[in-house]
Amino acid sequence: MKRDFVQILVCPRCGGRFALADGEPADEIESGMLLCEGGHTFPIIGGIPRFVESELYVQNFGFEWNVHARTQLDGASSDESEQAFRAKTGFTPEMLSGKRVLDVGCGMGRYTDVASRWGATVVGIDLSRAVEAAQRNVGRRPNVHIAQANIFDLPFQDETFDFIFSLGVLHHTPNTKAAFDRLPKLLLPNGKIAIWLYSNYERWRPSELYRRVTPRLPKRLLHTLTYVAVPLYYVNRIPVLGRVSYYLLPVSRHPKPEWRVLDTFDWYSPKYQWKHTYEEVLPWFEQQGLTDIRVLDTPVAVQGTKK
Numbered sequence: 001m002k003r004d005f006v007q008i009l010v011c012p013r014c015g016g017r018f019a020l021a022d023g024e025p026a027d028e029i030e031s032g033m034l035l036c037e038g039g040h041t042f043p044i045i046g047g048i049p050r051f052v053e054s055e056l057y058v059q060n061f062g063f064e065w066n067v068h069a070r071t072q073l074d075g076a077s078s079d080e081s082e083q084a085f086r087a088k089t090g091f092t093p094e095m096l097s098g099k100r101v102l103d104v105g106c107g108m109g110r111y112t113d114v115a116s117r118w119g120a121t122v123v124g125i126d127l128s129r130a131v132e133a134a135q136r137n138v139g140r141r142p143n144v145h146i147a148q149a150n151i152f153d154l155p156f157q158d159e160t161f162d163f164i165f166s167l168g169v170l171h172h173t174p175n176t177k178a179a180f181d182r183l184p185k186l187l188l189p190n191g192k193i194a195i196w197l198y199s200n201y202e203r204w205r206p207s208e209l210y211r212r213v214t215p216r217l218p219k220r221l222l223h224t225l226t227y228v229a230v231p232l233y234y235v236n237r238i239p240v241l242g243r244v245s246y247y248l249l250p251v252s253r254h255p256k257p258e259w260r261v262l263d264t265f266d267w268y269s270p271k272y273q274w275k276h277t278y279e280e281v282l283p284w285f286e287q288q289g290l291t292d293i294r295v296l297d298t299p300v301a302v303q304g305t306k307k
């Protein structure tokens with residue numbers, strides 16, 4: 001954790017400011033303690049301030065993002081995450097450069113990576129141990145801060161960020177709208193927020209039936225089972241037979257085998273996985289007083305601006 005991160009953190013219990021107790025003199029603090037004015041303490045472990053004591057209902061993501069820590073990270077051979085980021089937020093490098101940005105539910109940090117490459121100062125938070133992968137991937141960059149925190153108990157003051165995004169996250173909480181409602185107040189005036197949620201436009205699929213069981217399976221077992229997505233890719237491409245097999249056992253059809261395994265695990269492992277429509281989500285933005293509400297054509301992706 002970088003020392004100057006303390007300047008934008010506040011205690012999630014009492015709103016008090018923090019001082020560093022037992023901190024190392026170095027600019028990167030590996031271990032130590034945050035002590036608030038009200039006497040609450042939070043540990044810094046592995047270079048990450050920890051505002052939660054457990055992963056609650058997201059142990060699957062802690063597992064997933066540490067096993068697949070770099071699968072979806074852009075590199076010399078792929079800019080797929082950057083493309084997805086543009087499509088799902090409507091944000092551009094010109095908008096984000098030099099701004100303070102919050103990545104809500106950062107996972108292993110693939111979108112924190114994009115926004116920080118675009119020149120933003122990015123804070124990535126996640127409830128799960130995925131933050132450890134994010135810290136390894138991007139946390140040492142001078143313009144990145146990572147924290148383990150819950151959307152429902154965030155350690156930030158109102159009006160802290162120029163931009164907030166949350167991609168593929170809010171529908172994995174117990175209540176998508178309640179999670180969304182925590183975010184707009186953190187925006188500065190004229191700040192923008194963009195979210196992307198699973199859509200409810202697809203017809204019912206048998207995976208909903210399997211999902212009654214799969215989130216409860218041991219994670220390693222489920223992960224091993226999702227390797228079926230590797231060969232099924234070829235079966236799913238056979239005319240007629242492929243349609244039947246995909247209908248009966250939906251798995252990721254991503255061309256890269258490792259992404260297929262990851263995406264399939266990501267679909268079948270979460271405890272909560274709500275689906276939404278634009279008709280449902282647009283009023284959430286209006287109720288929060290957001291304006292310039294933009295519908296992006298990657299359902300369900302919406303951007304709004306705080307006045």
Ligand SMILES: C[S@@+](CC[C@H](N)C(=O)[O-])C[C@H]1O[C@@H](n2cnc3c(N)ncnc32)[C@H](O)[C@@H]1O
Binds near residue numbers: 061127167
């Ligand atoms: C499908 S992953 C998406 C990660 C990242 N946004 C991406 O697209 O690569 C969903 C993430 O949301 C996080 N998450 C779920 N509920 C959360 C909460 N209440 N507070 C913070 N993070 C949460 C999970 O731990 C998980 O890493």
Ligand SMILES: [Zn+2]
Binds near residue numbers: 014036
């Ligand atoms: Zn406190």
